Amino acid sequence: MKIEITAKDISTRARSGKVKTSHGEFETPAFMPVGTQATVKTLSNDELKGCGVQILLSNAYHLYLRPGADIIRNAGGLHRFMNWDRPILTDSGGFQVFSLAVLRKVTDEGVEFQSHIDGSKHFLTPRSMLEFQTALGSDIMMVLDECVHYPCEHGMAKRAVKRTLEWARLSKTAFADTGPGPNREQHLFGIVQGASYEDLRKECAEELVGMDFDGYALGGLAVGEPREITSEITDFTVSLLPEDKPRYLMGVGEPRDILEAVSHGIDMFDCVVPTRNGRNGTAFTSEGRFSVRTAVNSSDLSPIEEGCGCYACRNHTRSYIRHLFNTDEILGLKLVSLHNIYFYQRLMRGIRQAIKEGKFTEYKNERMEKWTHRLQDR
Amino acid sequence: MKIEITAKDISTRARSGKVKTSHGEFETPAFMPVGTQATVKTLSNDELKGCGVQILLSNAYHLYLRPGADIIRNAGGLHRFMNWDRPILTDSGGFQVFSLAVLRKVTDEGVEFQSHIDGSKHFLTPRSMLEFQTALGSDIMMVLDECVHYPCEHGMAKRAVKRTLEWARLSKTAFADTGPGPNREQHLFGIVQGASYEDLRKECAEELVGMDFDGYALGGLAVGEPREITSEITDFTVSLLPEDKPRYLMGVGEPRDILEAVSHGIDMFDCVVPTRNGRNGTAFTSEGRFSVRTAVNSSDLSPIEEGCGCYACRNHTRSYIRHLFNTDEILGLKLVSLHNIYFYQRLMRGIRQAIKEGKFTEYKNERMEKWTHRLQDR
Numbered sequence: 001m002k003i004e005i006t007a008k009d010i011s012t013r014a015r016s017g018k019v020k021t022s023h024g025e026f027e028t029p030a031f032m033p034v035g036t037q038a039t040v041k042t043l044s045n046d047e048l049k050g051c052g053v054q055i056l057l058s059n060a061y062h063l064y065l066r067p068g069a070d071i072i073r074n075a076g077g078l079h080r081f082m083n084w085d086r087p088i089l090t091d092s093g094g095f096q097v098f099s100l101a102v103l104r105k106v107t108d109e110g111v112e113f114q115s116h117i118d119g120s121k122h123f124l125t126p127r128s129m130l131e132f133q134t135a136l137g138s139d140i141m142m143v144l145d146e147c148v149h150y151p152c153e154h155g156m157a158k159r160a161v162k163r164t165l166e167w168a169r170l171s172k173t174a175f176a177d178t179g180p181g182p183n184r185e186q187h188l189f190g191i192v193q194g195a196s197y198e199d200l201r202k203e204c205a206e207e208l209v210g211m212d213f214d215g216y217a218l219g220g221l222a223v224g225e226p227r228e229i230t231s232e233i234t235d236f237t238v239s240l241l242p243e244d245k246p247r248y249l250m251g252v253g254e255p256r257d258i259l260e261a262v263s264h265g266i267d268m269f270d271c272v273v274p275t276r277n278g279r280n281g282t283a284f285t286s287e288g289r290f291s292v293r294t295a296v297n298s299s300d301l302s303p304i305e306e307g308c309g310c311y312a313c314r315n316h317t318r319s320y321i322r323h324l325f326n327t328d329e330i331l332g333l334k335l336v337s338l339h340n341i342y343f344y345q346r347l348m349r350g351i352r353q354a355i356k357e358g359k360f361t362e363y364k365n366e367r368m369e370k371w372t373h374r375l376q377d378r
Numbered sequence: 379m380k381i382e383i384t385a386k387d388i389s390t391r392a393r394s395g396k397v398k399t400s401h402g403e404f405e406t407p408a409f410m411p412v413g414t415q416a417t418v419k420t421l422s423n424d425e426l427k428g429c430g431v432q433i434l435l436s437n438a439y440h441l442y443l444r445p446g447a448d449i450i451r452n453a454g455g456l457h458r459f460m461n462w463d464r465p466i467l468t469d470s471g472g473f474q475v476f477s478l479a480v481l482r483k484v485t486d487e488g489v490e491f492q493s494h495i496d497g498s499k500h501f502l503t504p505r506s507m508l509e510f511q512t513a514l515g516s517d518i519m520m521v522l523d524e525c526v527h528y529p530c531e532h533g534m535a536k537r538a539v540k541r542t543l544e545w546a547r548l549s550k551t552a553f554a555d556t557g558p559g560p561n562r563e564q565h566l567f568g569i570v571q572g573a574s575y576e577d578l579r580k581e582c583a584e585e586l587v588g589m590d591f592d593g594y595a596l597g598g599l600a601v602g603e604p605r606e607i608t609s610e611i612t613d614f615t616v617s618l619l620p621e622d623k624p625r626y627l628m629g630v631g632e633p634r635d636i637l638e639a640v641s642h643g644i645d646m647f648d649c650v651v652p653t654r655n656g657r658n659g660t661a662f663t664s665e666g667r668f669s670v671r672t673a674v675n676s677s678d679l680s681p682i683e684e685g686c687g688c689y690a691c692r693n694h695t696r697s698y699i700r701h702l703f704n705t706d707e708i709l710g711l712k713l714v715s716l717h718n719i720y721f722y723q724r725l726m727r728g729i730r731q732a733i734k735e736g737k738f739t740e741y742k743n744e745r746m747e748k749w750t751h752r753l754q755d756r
Contacts, residue, residue, distance in 0.1 A: 037701075037702075037705045037707055038698070038701065039702060039707050039709045041707065041708060041709075042708045042709065042712075043709070044689070044693075044709060044712070045693065046689075046693075062705075066701065066704060066705050067676070067697075067701045067704070070677070071676055071677055071697060071701070074677045074679070074697070075677075075679060075695065075697060075698070081695075081697070081698055081701075082698060083693050083694055083698070298445070298449055299448070299449055299452045299453075301452070301453060311422070311424070315422075315423065315424075315461050316461055317453065317459075319445075319449060319452070319453060319459070320416070320453070320459055320460060320461070323415070323416065323444065323445045323449070323459075324415075324417060326444060326445070327415045327440075327444050329415055329417045329419065330419060330420045330708055330711065330712070331417045331419075331420065331421070331422060333708065334420075334422070334708070334712075335422075
């Protein structure tokens with residue numbers, strides 16, 4: 001797997017390009033909506049495509065627990081199970097094991113945990129999660145890594161990096177051992193850990209690059225640290241990664257975080273922010289975000305955002321959507337989620353366009369100013 | 379308002395036709411999905427149209443409480459509030475007042491009750507509900523009536539009929555007094571009450587017909603009485619109604635109840651059965667109904683119904699939909715609701731087609747046999 005860079009910004013590291021998979025290509029910088037349980041909450045595949053979504057993320061941890069490998073294998077892989085014919089990236093489950101599961105026990109071999117759903121015991125290894133993702137047939141698989149919390153002492157972060165590197169090697173070996181999955185060609189990304197320590201990020205990045213992965217993710221960021229640290233570590237880490245491979249900043253983020261990370265050379269993003277906010281009635285717009293639930297929208301006959309081409313904005317008023325939230329109607333959750341996903345895809349198109357036209361910094365500053373301003377008003 | 383009868387069955391009273399409204403015409407026999415709170419739960423307008431829905435029902439009681447007259451008037455009526463440009467029928471709120479509200483007090487003037495949502499006190503009169511429906515701009519409005527429970531003694535049913543008739547007169551007068559609403563032409567239906575007593579049904583029907591309504595509804599049926607009584611009273615009451623006006627059996631029903639009532643000459647139906655069942659995972663098919671939630675569907679790669687043209691069946695397997703229910707994903711509720719609404723519309727098309735082709739009894743018997751058979755298996 002390579003990323004074909006088609007445009008580069010002059011004053012930042014921002015770049016735009018394309019990544020090919022056997023389920024078609026996606027343009028970068030790309031935002032992947034999160035289909036945690038093989039569905040992007042409230043939205044159908046047609047609606048996602050209508051929003052311009054080119055690649056989805058799904059969570060191996062959740063799929064491993066429900067419906068499990070057998071049912072997805074029986075369907076012929078995750079694409080066919082959920083009937084999504086565009087690229088899918090699956091994470092390895094690492095992050096969820098470290099954030100959701102209970103009674104974790106991490107050893108050099110893997111991680112034992114109890115399901116957050118029914119308390120059942122499981123043992124995940126780099127190999128088992130690689131094999132599970134092979135069964136899923138994801139276009140891009142992630143290695144199992146050890147995630148640490150923020151803040152994290154240097155010693156603990158160093159041990160997690162050591163284990164992450166060892167697991168990356170084991171994943172690479174397992175990947176070489178498995179035949180191709182049900183969906184033809186698959187790719188494997190390494191994950192750079194190292195918390196907020198440059199020496200650890202450097203060690204981790206260099207070792208992983210030596211193993212030659214199809215792409216590189218930055219893990220353990222946007223986990224509670226100040227935005228300046230996210231930005232600094234992203235910038236530092238990207239400088240250690242090869243130009244010709246995709247770079248993926250895991251779990252990021254809000255629109256302004258994406259703009260910032262793009263300027264450091266990140267190509268791929270995923271985050272539950274647009275859908276989770278959609279379900280609680282918070283809508284993103286070019287002018288900032290607002291809650292459709294507030295009484296001020298009761299009689300407002302304007303759409304969520306003037307000029308937005310999404311289904312919600314073309315068809316419904318704030319007044320109606322506010323009523324739907326007020327009466328706990330599911331259509332409300334769907335309409336704002338859909339708008340937010342559309343907004344994110346529009347943002348990414350805007351970013352790509354700006355990079356192509358050599359206007360990325362202008363585009364970024366203009367938006368940042370509005371959003372920072374609005375955030376102070378909240 | 380007239381119903382243009384285009385075909386009549388020879389061996390039953392079944393008939394097929396068209397009813398014109400200022401938001402377009404709908405074909406009969408018609409099934410109206412229920413948009414309780416200005417939304418058919420889980421479905422968008424585009425999805426409803428994709429299912430072939432020609433007319434919706436919405437509940438005045440719910441809309442009266444939330445969002446209230448001002449907000450809907452501000453939007454220019456219910457059609458514009460919810461952006462539905464096809465016909466809408468609204469009930470008067472009577473049924474909900476008698477089934478949902480607390481601390482009801484019925485007088486000759488109207489009914490006092492406390493909201494089931496916040497306990498606030500309200501007083502509804504035949505005139506206020508007529509005026510409210512005028513503000514909604516519904517194509518077909520219903521008079522406020524007094525509903526009784528089943529079983530109901532003759533004396534009590536008689537008093538309710540008397541009040542229903544008095545309220546019908548007051549509604550008619552109020553209708554004559556109000557100017558046209560925001561959505562041009564509106565029509566008013568009377569409601570025949572009388573529980574399971576033929577003498578009361580006769581009295582009520584004859585009086586209402588004398589008042590000359592745009593159509594006639596049968597109320598107080600399918601409220602717990604045996605199916606034979608529903609059938610007998612429907613048959614008896616329809617025989618008292620004019621040929622050239624639409625007849626509407628309120629709150630009915632399951633597919634076999636619809637087939638039965640069509641044979642007695644009913645033109646219009648509404649029921650929450652397809653959507654309520656959809657949300658609990660019960661799917662209707664030509665072969666009967668089943669729950670997609672059961673484990674037997676875990677690995678079933680067939681659609682809900684082979685050959686069904688709905689979005690759910692064209693795109694998703696039972697295995698996937700079962701997983702969505704198993705993981706509490708909203709998309710599951712939507713997919714089965716959508717299938718059920720599509721199934722109901724297909725049933726109505728089938729009924730209309732069979733009447734046109736002079737094969738209604740055949741069509742009815744064939745389906746009844748399957749459904750009765752399957753019901754015994756449950």
